[in-house]
Amino acid sequence: MNYLKSSKLGFVITQLIVLVSLLLLTGCSSRNKEEPKNEGVKARESLKSKKLNVDKVKVKKDSHLKWIHYKEKCRIPILMYHSISAGNALRVPPKQFEEEMAYLKANQYYTLSTDEAIKAFETNSLPQKKVVWITLDDAYKDNYTAAFPILKKYHLHATINYITSFSQKPNHLTLSEAKTMQHSGLVDFQSHTVQHLDLNALSTDVQKQELANSKKYLDDNLKQNTRMICYPAGRYNQTTIRLANHLGYKIGLTTNEGLACVDQGWYSLARVRIAPGIDRQTFMQLLQNGY
Template sequence: MKRKWWLLGGCLVLIALLGGGFVWSQSRPNTVSRPARHNRVQTQDAESTEVKVVKAKPWIKLKQPLKLPILMYHSISSGNQLRVPKKQFASEMAYLKQHHYRTLTTTEAIRALTTNTVPQKKVVWITLDDAYKDNLTNGLPALQKYNLHATINVITGFTHKHNHLSLAEMKRMKATGHVDFASHTVQHLNLDELSATQQKQELVNSKKWLDTHLAQHTRMLCYPAGRANATTHRLAKQSGYTLALTTQEGMATLKQGRYNLSRLRVTPGMSTATFASLITVTNR
């Protein structure tokens, strides 16, 4: 009998111990999971503090009409008056960088001219006509090196020619963020010598090609050889262009008209001093 009571007592003690252990394990703090949650919160906090919202600086409203220097280049090579050597182009890009010029995109140039505002006091718009292949091989490296931007005016009917940019090459250039593309018509004909119907085909079809193949909304037209007439201006507006460039020498101002803007021709052999004086302008 004593042996039975001893066994029964032992079982009760064992049950009590097991039950107490279960209760204790359920009630004690979770020393593993809580620090893990805390670490996740810390990580999230750390990530959130790393995200910095950079507020864009407001553009400056000018007291006088904007005088915008629009540089006109063609081929970046040597051989004639329309070709600026690679070394000279790189030197001029270096000058712009060293003197803190902001090189505008087409969108920014349109905004500047139509609102009379600028992102900073020293701005310039670089344009290259005809879309020569050396714009990629000789021009783009300098733009990338100095973190500048340029607009290339494309003759859309010439993209199959060996010395002009192909569509694939234009896409590569656009992807860098240093280049955008505008219209230089389809066949590079003197628009003022064409009928209204022919002019419209040149303007509409080049814009359609660029919009379709480069997935963009083309808003700028550059006249071949700077040639245009009143009909051209009217058709440019009807075709959906916001601005058009000529080869007339001088600073661009909106007083010239949106479809008759002047540019500054950069010639081979131009000294750095001459280049500097070419783009110097005061807008207050």
């Protein structure tokens, strides 16, 4: 009898052990199935968190400039360069160009894009007190080989005034090079007409072709709205201004010397000519006075 009781008790204990083991195995299996799900949720949450952090940085970067409105009309130095090389009065050597860009960076000048310059003139406001607009006329090849590396080194913005029919000439920028510069965010391209002719010597129809076709070329190929015309050799007349306005240009740049102000006229803005061989003191004076 005691033997039977002992056998029954052993059987019950064995069954309980088996049952507990099954329950434990089921629990482990359940947890193993849930863990990848939890890990996936955590991964998604981590990615969301990272995305939010990136967005915050982007917003902060885009909104750190608070444009300041001024009572008096803004006067902006628009620097006029051409070739970044040596040889004549229109060619500024790379060493001088780098020294001048380094000065702008060290002295905390903000370099405007074309759209920002237009905004400044339209709203009579600036992103900060010390600003400058760097322009290079004619789109020489050395704008890509010499000027562009310097602009990237100091993270400065410049505008290149492009002669659209010159894109196949060996000493001028190709369209591919222009796109590379544009995609960097440090260079924008504006019109310097199709053939670089003196506009004031042309008929109304030919002037219209020069202004309209160059704008269309840049708009189509660079996927933009070209808003500025830079007159070849600074030559223009009232017909040029009327056509520029009609075709959708917002401003026009001349070779008249001085700081740019809308009092000069939206299509008659002055610039600061940078000559080869000037010293730092002269460069500083040009930034302040325009001459």
